[in-house]
Amino acid sequence: MIQFRPFKGIRPAKAKAASVATKNIDYYDSAEIDYELKNNPDSFFKVIEPALLGDDEASLVKVRENLETFIKEKILLKDPSSYYIYEQEDAKHGKTLGIIGVVSLDDYKNGLIKRHENTLKERQEKFTRYLKTINLQPDPVLLTFPENSNIEMIISMITVKTPCLEFSGSDQHTHRLWQVKDRLLMQQLKFAIEKLPALYIADGHHRMESAVQYTQHRRAQEPDYFGGEMFNYTLAVIIPGNFLKIYDYNRLVKDLNGLSEEAFLEKLKTVFSVIEKKSPYYPSSKHHLSMYLNGNFYALYVNHSYRGVPKALGELDTYLWEEHIMKPILGIQDSRESDKVEFVKGTGDINGIMKMKELVDKGEYKVAFGFYPIALKDLKLVADEDKTMPPKSTYIYPKFLSALTMLDLDD
Incomplete structure (x- = not known):
């Protein structure tokens, strides 16, 4: 008790x-x-x-x-x-x-x-x-x-x-x-x-x-x-x-690990449905990510076969991003130690996304990723399974x- x-x-x-x-x-x-x-x-x-x-x-x-x-x-x-x-x-x-x-x-x-x-x-x-x-x-x-x-x-x-x-x-x-x-x-x-x-x-x-x-x-x-x-x-x-x-915590990345933009987008399509957007995009729900690259916004929808895998951690878009984008595509193995990744506190709306867009447009970073805020029930699920979230997954x-x-x- x-x-x-x-x-x-x-x-x-x-x-x-x-x-x-x-x-x-x-x-x-x-x-x-x-x-x-x-x-x-x-x-x-x-x-x-x-x-x-x-x-x-x-x-x-x-x-x-x-x-x-x-x-x-x-x-x-x-x-x-x-x-x-x-x-x-x-x-x-x-x-x-x-x-x-x-x-x-x-x-x-x-x-x-x-x-x-x-x-x-x-x-x-x-x-x-x-x-x-x-x-x-x-x-x-x-x-x-x-x-x-x-x-x-x-x-x-x-x-x-x-x-x-x-x-x-x-x-x-x-x-x-x-x-x-x-x-x-x-x-x-x-x-x-x-x-x-x-x-x-x-x-x-x-x-x-x-x-x-x-x-x-x-x-x-x-x-x-x-x-x-x-x-x-x-x-x-x-x-x-x-x-x-619970607010989103977003990511800025300095380079594409030597990939061209076309090759990078193709690699994303193995795990995500990649949809180019005509206007700035804030994720509308869990398993939807926002990406800004070279003047264009994209919606990244996690393919259903990857959602919830593994149990608990697979509910977190920050985990799916690390396992399917950051490590295998961007070549970054530890986001805490890498100088290529910057964590940015979100605002729960499009304003946080637009702040990252400014930094990419200035050339300080190559690509920005925005996340839908993690739900308390998913935080609870991770804790109940005795797992830990990726760093900077939530801003409370x-x-x-x-x-x-x-x-x-x-x-």
């Missing part, structure tokens, strides 16, 4: 929320971080500033001192053990709702929390060093599950009340947070989540893996641990699948602010 626990969340005071919470640190370059540190004394970056300069014991001590100062000055508050309901709203996506709590890393290791993506060792180790230096989790892993009316009903019972936080963030979205400390509601949330057969990582595979490494580090330091310590858990926001938005919304709710790993 899944373990889903409340925690003593550290969060911004109501009047300080907009200045404390930041976009994830990965979205900032060094100049932007310096600007934030100099111009926003309440920024979460002020707490973790020592960790940005070093990862030794002295840095950890200073981070904890900064954290205590922010709590003492009531810039940050530490709640009693609670769950939280989180809502994010913007003009494009409307409202997204989720539940914040902590999940067991043993559940992840035992397959109750399922992954669909491989991680990069260097990035994973970077996140682990960061956790060791701050002993604090300011960013949740995004987990999801298929639509569940019971859980949504419980959420709706909570969100009719006034949120404890409501503000416009640096991402230009409206953020709302409800603290759930009523014992009955907490039990209902816990029971409803723990009844689920599994949870699925939608976003945050590197954070999850680094949390596992951190837990192993702490368990080695404290061999008499009993399992209830917070370092055995990780911060998670759990979102019903109907609130999750929503994205979360750092320090909106934080888990103290020393609790």
Whole structure:
């Protein structure tokens, strides 16, 4: 059974929320971080500033001192053990709702929390060093599950009340947070989540893996641990699948592996029906790809005998592209390592395709491929089969602010 626990969340005071919470640190370059540190004394970056300069014991001590100062000055508050309901709203996506709590890393290791993506060792180790230096989790892993009316009903019972936080963030979205400390509601949330057969990582595979490494580090330091310590858990926001938005992730390629355009098109026809289009083309459904080559758009329809083969992975157009175009025709064996492939976040419409067209027309790339967004049911199928998607197969919304709710790993 899944373990889903409340925690003593550290969060911004109501009047300080907009200045404390930041976009994830990965979205900032060094100049932007310096600007934030100099111009926003309440920024979460002020707490973790020592960790940005070093990862030794002295840095950890200073981070904890900064954290205590922010709590003492009531810039940050530490709640009693609670769950939280989180809502994010913007003009494009409307409202997204989720539940914040902590999940067991043993559940992840035992397959109750399922992954669909491989991680990069260097990035994973970077996140682990960061956790060791701050002993604090300011960013949740995004987990999801298929639509569940019971859980949504419980959420709706909570969100009719006034949120404890409501503000416009640096991402230009409206953020709302409800603290759930009523014992009955907490039990209902816990029971409803723990009844689920599994949870699925939608976003945050590197954070999850680094949390596992951190837990192993702490368990080695404290061999008499009993399992209830917070370092055995990780911060998670759990979102019903109907609130999750999955965008396409597209590909640009620099050359045709020495092939003429005519020879390249002929090779495609062994697996795809290739139809030249008179206007820009965005894929209309799964197993339909868009291609732009030498001023022309093409629709690539996966032939039926190749669809769904092999089980689970064959449902993914990014997998079929790698196995039937990238590797055998373009001669690229590893898209992560090759400098010939560029991954481009899609927009869920023709705009993303047109941005790639501009880059091909400028001569920076030879050919562009656009994909229809992967469905949650296919992501779930891949995870259930214990497989992993090709890199950059999905771009997941929503994205979360750092320090909106934080888990103290020393609790």
